[in-house]
Amino acid sequence: MVEKLRYAYFPGCSSKSSSIEYHISTKNVAEALGIELIELVEANCCGTHAIEDYNEKVWLSLNARNLSLAEKLGLDMVTICSSCFLNTKKANKMIRESSEAKEEANEILSKVGKAYNGKVEVKHILEVFVKDYGLSNLREKVKRELEIRVAPYYGCQILRPPEITNFDNPEHPETFEKLIEALNCEVASFPEKIDCCGAPLTLIDQKLHHEMVKKILNGAKKVKADCIATLCPLCHYALDSNQLVLNFEPKIPVLHVTQLVGLAIGLSKEKLALEKNLVQPTSIILSTSLNPGE
Amino acid sequence: MMKLETNRSLAEELKALGGDAYKCYQCGTCTGDCPVAWLNSEFNPRKLVLFASFGIAEPLKSDIPWLCATCYKCTTRCPRDVKPSEVLSAMRKLAIRDRLAEDKEGAKFIKAFADIVKENGELSETKLVLKLKGLLGSTKMLPLSVAWTMLRKGKISLIEKKSPSAEEVKRIFELAGGGNGRKA
Numbered sequence: 001m002v003e004k005l006r007y008a009y010f011p012g013c014s015s016k017s018s019s020i021e022y023h024i025s026t027k028n029v030a031e032a033l034g035i036e037l038i039e040l041v042e043a044n045c046c047g048t049h050a051i052e053d054y055n056e057k058v059w060l061s062l063n064a065r066n067l068s069l070a071e072k073l074g075l076d077m078v079t080i081c082s083s084c085f086l087n088t089k090k091a092n093k094m095i096r097e098s099s100e101a102k103e104e105a106n107e108i109l110s111k112v113g114k115a116y117n118g119k120v121e122v123k124h125i126l127e128v129f130v131k132d133y134g135l136s137n138l139r140e141k142v143k144r145e146l147e148i149r150v151a152p153y154y155g156c157q158i159l160r161p162p163e164i165t166n167f168d169n170p171e172h173p174e175t176f177e178k179l180i181e182a183l184n185c186e187v188a189s190f191p192e193k194i195d196c197c198g199a200p201l202t203l204i205d206q207k208l209h210h211e212m213v214k215k216i217l218n219g220a221k222k223v224k225a226d227c228i229a230t231l232c233p234l235c236h237y238a239l240d241s242n243q244l245v246l247n248f249e250p251k252i253p254v255l256h257v258t259q260l261v262g263l264a265i266g267l268s269k270e271k272l273a274l275e276k277n278l279v280q281p282t283s284i285i286l287s288t289s290l291n292p293g294e
Numbered sequence: 295m296m297k298l299e300t301n302r303s304l305a306e307e308l309k310a311l312g313g314d315a316y317k318c319y320q321c322g323t324c325t326g327d328c329p330v331a332w333l334n335s336e337f338n339p340r341k342l343v344l345f346a347s348f349g350i351a352e353p354l355k356s357d358i359p360w361l362c363a364t365c366y367k368c369t370t371r372c373p374r375d376v377k378p379s380e381v382l383s384a385m386r387k388l389a390i391r392d393r394l395a396e397d398k399e400g401a402k403f404i405k406a407f408a409d410i411v412k413e414n415g416e417l418s419e420t421k422l423v424l425k426l427k428g429l430l431g432s433t434k435m436l437p438l439s440v441a442w443t444m445l446r447k448g449k450i451s452l453i454e455k456k457s458p459s460a461e462e463v464k465r466i467f468e469l470a471g472g473g474n475g476r477k478a
Contacts, residue, residue: 018449044459045416049364050407053386057470058408062463071388107471112462146363161377170370181320196329203426204360204399206435211333212363244440278445288307 004072005132006232007123008070009037012081012086012233013045018241019233021273024110025258026080032262033133037078040069046087049200054287057104063091064105068116076121078128080258082232089122090164124158124167126231126257128275130175135182144291145238148284149188150260151225151252152176153216155235156196165189170194179257180229188226192219199234213242222251226252227281229260240278253281263288298350299359304388305349311387315347324368324378330361332470337361339368339378354392359385360400391474401472402426405473412467420450 052059198212324339368378
């Protein structure tokens, strides 16, 4: 019997609003797999590059504060957002490698009754599925034949910069493909899988952002994917909502990684909050009723 | 052609804030692989790194450094370990500190983002869009039919809610100062 997997869970801001279905499906999939997620309800925004540019000291302290919450529980942290993943990992690395950064963060934390000693590992949910839970265990849980071609979209911040994310080969990543294969789906690999959707530019230059999104959607269309799977709420929102905004046709459903895993292990469309996706994965939803999985 | 002033101390200041423009041998890998440069030829990381190495201030007063999507492809592929995305971040940091680009969309975005997190502890996306674009501008960005669907699905929230972290986060902002350590 393997030891039960337990994590401090940091969903991030976007997964609690525009990508609420990511948060819901994560909790239900973890429960179904027997992974315990203890949500850090007191967590704050990771700040992303916006607050890093605004004031690096604030950015470092915000991330140290989140890490201190996980450290207090004695658990590693799991995030479902690539931006939270990168920012928390970057701050963690700074604190672990520079006594100056550690002191600077703790000086501020001490004034809000917190401390961080650098003991937490930060993981993305994809790593939890593939590395910690393990693909062979996951294969045993697969109950539904999905028979779909899935285009794995990595985006940027889970891959780069590699010395911080330490995730996979930044040019030719394969982790997501391995997961998709373990779920008995076909991989529709496309060269745009490591390109940027431009989500940070949404409010700065929307036209430019739209062009970046179109490149990725067209890439997935070219390889005849039945759906795109994403690892980040911001990538998901960019690829999902903009198909409506830009009247992109034919529509390609975009699933969060947790929705894909949940479908394969036989969870209901309600548990995966599929009705909240903007491009409705109609054929996939239909297959959940025709093929309940249990 | 406009004559550009070089400034050694500005170049040093940028270097201290991130990246190393001095190492650049102008191969252009950053620009050739940049998803923003593919679509907008005004955005040229190679040229921005060159300007940074000479301490040329013009880009700091422009829209350009804010168009970086922070995808880190340039930083991953640079053969000289210049970290062009960090050089651009250094430009933005200086522009914020010295209030050189306050009328630019990128600087306004960062200020609004920071203000909301300072107040709420986490980011309210709805509030950010409304704050930056206003009601009319928001409907131009997101057609009403899509906004309505999102509201119905609980993806947009018009109810102001603070994270339980809000008080401590506000304190952190006050302790660390405003934009790049400037007094809040």
